[in-house]
Each structure stands twice: as structure tokens, then as C-alpha cells.
Amino acid sequence: EVQLVESGGGLVKPGGSLRLSCAASGFTFSTYTMNWVRQAPGKGLEWVSSISSSSSYIYYADSVKGRFTISRDNAKNSLYLQMNSLRAEDTAVYYCARDHYDSSGYYYEGGLDYWGQGTLVTVSS
């Protein structure tokens, strides 16, 4: 069974830092592109960042570029999001999500097929 479990959320002051983790199991983590998506309270979904299987390709939303860093450790089946210079508008539930591939795991089909339960980040003084 595919599982994605986020951790590391909490309350942090503006300008502070936080590191989110996502522990993956039930699939060959090292072959999948992974993503972070966030959702502010009562708002819609916002894609934050993605990282390819070997970390060769990394992309960010403009709203977090230069402040957030995505990374992964394939040996530990883990995805990370280092968040610096946090702002009130970064307050959200942060989800990790897996790119959707076909049953062979090699052909990218599109969309995000598995999501974690999310971890809440609150930026407030």
C-alpha cells in the first residue's frame, strides 16, 4: 500500500524556518518525481515545488522561489521541504504528493495520484 506521511509542521514566527519531511512507503520511491502542494485555510490548492527522481530537475512556484528548498533522500525514502524567511501567507496545510505513472512506473501519465494527509504550518507572531 502506498503511503505518504508528512511531519515537521508547527507554529513559527515570521522570518523563521521550518523543515518538512515526507516519509514514503509501498512503492519504489527512487523512481518517482515528488511534489509539495499547499492549501491555506479555507482556500484552494497551490503547487509549491517538484523534484525529479534523481534530483536533476527541480521547480518552484514564484511565491516560494529563493526561500524554500526541496530535496530528497532516496536511500531513506524521504522528501523534504526546507522553508526559510517564512511569512504569514505561507500558513497552510502542506501536502506531499506523488507524480502519477503507469503500472510499470516508467511512463508519466499526468497528475498527482497519491497524497499524504498533510501537515499544518502556521506562521504567526
Next chain:
Amino acid sequence: EIVLTQSPGTLSLSPGERATLSCRASQSISSSYLAWYQQKPGQAPRLLIYGASSRATGIPDRFSGSGSGTDFTLTISRLEPEDFAVYYCQQYGSSPRTFGQGTKVEIK
């Protein structure tokens, strides 16, 4: 950045009725790289449709997607009680992988 605009914001319908949700892109989405998700309160989103018209694993056939270029549609042929939720479209043809603002399907 491709901006996705979903309409209507809220759709009030009764069980058994047909729901038609729209997603319009600010520029053409390459290769119909568009997905639809369903989200219920307190839950993570669930992938419904990818490639504009392909149903994800386990998704009932009352859900269908269509469209290309800049105009896409999610249709729920006959609403079941469990279908009342918020629906989002997302394009993944170019970075950033933007989402629409969502359409809430509520019980009339």
C-alpha cells in the same frame, strides 16, 4: 504562468442530476496535460482525471473529462451523495503546475 479559471464557483444540484464544471486556461495547454481532483472537507485531494479525459484507477465511469487547448470540462453524469465536494483542475504541461481556484458542488 498558465492561469486556470474554473466556473462556476459554486454549483447547487440535487442527487441524480448532471454536473458540468468548466476549466479555462489563459494559454493553450500542451498535449492536454490537464488533471481534475476531488477534495472533501478534511481530506487530501483525490485524482479523478488525467490527460484531460482518462479516468484514474478506481474512479467511477459517471466521471468524465473532455476538452483541449484552453477549454476543459469535467462532467458528473448522475450525482451521487458522495460526489458533493470541491473540484480542482490542474495543468502540468508547464512549470509552474498551476491549479484552478476550485468549484464547489453542493446539495441543492
